[in-house]
Amino acid sequence: MIERIEGGVCAAKGFTASGVHCGIRKNRDKRDLSLIYSVCPATAAAVYTTNLVKGAPLAVTKAHLADGTARAVICNSGNANTCNANGVEIAEQTCELLAKELGIDAKDVVVASTGVIGQPMDIAPFAAGIPALVSSLSTEGSAMAAEGIMTTDTEMKEVAVAFQAGGKTCRLGGIAKGSGMIHPNMATMLVFLTTDAAISPKMLQKALSCDVTGTFNMLSIDGDTSTNDMVTVLANGLAGNAAIDAEGEDFTAFMEALNSVTVALCRMIAGDGEGATKLLECTASGAKDLETARTVAKSVICSSLLKAAMFGADANWGRVLCAIGYSGADVDVNRVDVSFRSAAGTVEVCRNGAGVPFSEEEAKRVLLEKEIEILVGLGDGGYGASAWGCDLTYDYVKINGDYRT
Amino acid sequence: MIERIEGGVCAAKGFTASGVHCGIRKNRDKRDLSLIYSVCPATAAAVYTTNLVKGAPLAVTKAHLADGTARAVICNSGNANTCNANGVEIAEQTCELLAKELGIDAKDVVVASTGVIGQPMDIAPFAAGIPALVSSLSTEGSAMAAEGIMTTDTEMKEVAVAFQAGGKTCRLGGIAKGSGMIHPNMATMLVFLTTDAAISPKMLQKALSCDVTGTFNMLSIDGDTSTNDMVTVLANGLAGNAAIDAEGEDFTAFMEALNSVTVALCRMIAGDGEGATKLLECTASGAKDLETARTVAKSVICSSLLKAAMFGADANWGRVLCAIGYSGADVDVNRVDVSFRSAAGTVEVCRNGAGVPFSEEEAKRVLLEKEIEILVGLGDGGYGASAWGCDLTYDYVKINGDYRT
Numbered sequence: 001m002i003e004r005i006e007g008g009v010c011a012a013k014g015f016t017a018s019g020v021h022c023g024i025r026k027n028r029d030k031r032d033l034s035l036i037y038s039v040c041p042a043t044a045a046a047v048y049t050t051n052l053v054k055g056a057p058l059a060v061t062k063a064h065l066a067d068g069t070a071r072a073v074i075c076n077s078g079n080a081n082t083c084n085a086n087g088v089e090i091a092e093q094t095c096e097l098l099a100k101e102l103g104i105d106a107k108d109v110v111v112a113s114t115g116v117i118g119q120p121m122d123i124a125p126f127a128a129g130i131p132a133l134v135s136s137l138s139t140e141g142s143a144m145a146a147e148g149i150m151t152t153d154t155e156m157k158e159v160a161v162a163f164q165a166g167g168k169t170c171r172l173g174g175i176a177k178g179s180g181m182i183h184p185n186m187a188t189m190l191v192f193l194t195t196d197a198a199i200s201p202k203m204l205q206k207a208l209s210c211d212v213t214g215t216f217n218m219l220s221i222d223g224d225t226s227t228n229d230m231v232t233v234l235a236n237g238l239a240g241n242a243a244i245d246a247e248g249e250d251f252t253a254f255m256e257a258l259n260s261v262t263v264a265l266c267r268m269i270a271g272d273g274e275g276a277t278k279l280l281e282c283t284a285s286g287a288k289d290l291e292t293a294r295t296v297a298k299s300v301i302c303s304s305l306l307k308a309a310m311f312g313a314d315a316n317w318g319r320v321l322c323a324i325g326y327s328g329a330d331v332d333v334n335r336v337d338v339s340f341r342s343a344a345g346t347v348e349v350c351r352n353g354a355g356v357p358f359s360e361e362e363a364k365r366v367l368l369e370k371e372i373e374i375l376v377g378l379g380d381g382g383y384g385a386s387a388w389g390c391d392l393t394y395d396y397v398k399i400n401g402d403y404r405t
Numbered sequence: 406m407i408e409r410i411e412g413g414v415c416a417a418k419g420f421t422a423s424g425v426h427c428g429i430r431k432n433r434d435k436r437d438l439s440l441i442y443s444v445c446p447a448t449a450a451a452v453y454t455t456n457l458v459k460g461a462p463l464a465v466t467k468a469h470l471a472d473g474t475a476r477a478v479i480c481n482s483g484n485a486n487t488c489n490a491n492g493v494e495i496a497e498q499t500c501e502l503l504a505k506e507l508g509i510d511a512k513d514v515v516v517a518s519t520g521v522i523g524q525p526m527d528i529a530p531f532a533a534g535i536p537a538l539v540s541s542l543s544t545e546g547s548a549m550a551a552e553g554i555m556t557t558d559t560e561m562k563e564v565a566v567a568f569q570a571g572g573k574t575c576r577l578g579g580i581a582k583g584s585g586m587i588h589p590n591m592a593t594m595l596v597f598l599t600t601d602a603a604i605s606p607k608m609l610q611k612a613l614s615c616d617v618t619g620t621f622n623m624l625s626i627d628g629d630t631s632t633n634d635m636v637t638v639l640a641n642g643l644a645g646n647a648a649i650d651a652e653g654e655d656f657t658a659f660m661e662a663l664n665s666v667t668v669a670l671c672r673m674i675a676g677d678g679e680g681a682t683k684l685l686e687c688t689a690s691g692a693k694d695l696e697t698a699r700t701v702a703k704s705v706i707c708s709s710l711l712k713a714a715m716f717g718a719d720a721n722w723g724r725v726l727c728a729i730g731y732s733g734a735d736v737d738v739n740r741v742d743v744s745f746r747s748a749a750g751t752v753e754v755c756r757n758g759a760g761v762p763f764s765e766e767e768a769k770r771v772l773l774e775k776e777i778e779i780l781v782g783l784g785d786g787g788y789g790a791s792a793w794g795c796d797l798t799y800d801y802v803k804i805n806g807d808y809r810t
Binding site (some may be wrong): 050051052053054080082083084085116117118119120222226227304305308309311312314316317318319321322324325326331333350353354355392393394396397398399400401 | 455456457458459485487488489490521522523524525627631632709710713714716717719721722723724726727729730731736738755758759760797798799801802803804805806
């Protein structure tokens, strides 16, 4: 039983959060520094971008999480702290300043940055902002923290659930930033998760690593894998459940709760992709194995041509077939079925690799909705997978034609 | 000595061409059926799309070229003859109708189609158009043929050169269609090449297969590998050179001539990509091997974020580093140098993986040109490669948002 609840990263017991404007961004109305804090030590796990060019904060976070514990997450927007001369130094100083203010060990701080790559970074705004950031920590602070990590996002992204483990009610929630340079591989954009479930560092990492392969790694806005992607989860154990330290019923319950939160965040990130007007979800079923299902679903969601067609509400299913054909998956294209589905109905457009007659008007009505499912049947087995993306629009071009200036 | 000459696919001796409107397209002012013809039998070679979903004409052409000879190439635009019920039948009937009209064997016809996928196809327009197509064959017909294969192309693409082999002047020319669904892999969009050089089928195939790895396979408009990509070359031997049947000086001369034509066509296709306002050429140098250079150059040219930045004339070099980092190539990102170059000058933006100060005004001036070079130094060896692409614009979205309707 997983129940959706309010509170984002503060839904779990013992977590507070805040977000302030510290001066990294010029616009004083935009928060640019966020904090998540656990009143007691928490086990922690993370996954990181596979990009060889990595943001400096990732190296610092990785070192800090080597012991599997953390108490605080600090993240700025407006500057990626990547490909500059003093990145690691700034990230370390940030952790030290925060640790001093909170009275904790700097090694218990997770640090992250998002924004433009290759810009000089200064410690001054952090030094100026951290006291206010700490003093404004609150159990109501999730939304402020979610706001502080936004870049070109148009909507704040937070979600939380309650679930049962070992007879206790546990909570798990998260915030995310998405929008552009999103094509995670092994990790993703920035996602910060908190839970009051008690779980060992090893099982927490296992749960997270396993989950991202079917969630954030199946998400693409523009095919560009960022240098700063990170998903991190802190578990402080205040729910009082017997610590989850092996596979079993409780671990399964935890995995299900985690998945419900990460899928919800994936959908939010995809639907709020840069310039997006539509959330696209491709579900490939009937695959001979999971890898094939995932490869097909992700290839479809990444096709620029299909993304543009969806923007135009054009049922150009040939582009779905084309994307399946070049995906690299071993499929029999003569068995492929394709339908489009939305709140307005379902329209079948292709059966056994060839077109079937359909009403263009009905297809238009289905595709004019905000959330579109592309259903691909492979007729070759029992495996399935979903991938999430968005349409390609004029605004994507506009946002990225002059993002930096 | 390679000299640029006029005449496209009719530059080589003994080749004629034509293009007519036969009724596949509704717009009567747009030619939709093209023919290239050799007065004598020619050796022939081709490379095809790697997409598992393949246009029906490709299967028919592959069978016809099994013996390494051909005399005619017929190609329609407006319908891809792919993912429909009767595709192979239509393609075979087309070859038969044409062969009868020309008085040749149907097995000596190369057939190709480009346009929308999954549409029913009728033999009637072919039957109606072929007599006029044949009667209008002319040594001046290259432009008409180039026009007949255009889809969303805005410019006709043809080029030809003269070169020396075995003491004889030989000619090699080609026409191409590009624009969208272009991310060739192993083959490409539609490119038809003719030469009057004498060369064996084996060496012709070898020359073509080798050339495309560094030319059409290094070209990307939108990351979508088409179902109908094909490059084919016919060599009728009328130049009178001793037939090239092994490696050596003449084969090298042929390879150089071929490369000069294919690179010119690549640049034309990239510069006329759907919605493009700029030709982008990324050259990666200092790589430890050719594969690394190619992987890096192609990853940069494929980045949606970089393509949008180039549209906005924004020197956002972090996106170049990002694309190198996720390319999968084994590079030391701390040694990477990046410059932008155009007719307006050169601006260095990154040295050893970190930004260097540059004038934004100067960068803007450089990037406002129509042809932009992105120069990437890897500092790790002596190999280099180029890739071609275009910017991502509002018009790409517009064209593909309602291509089919």
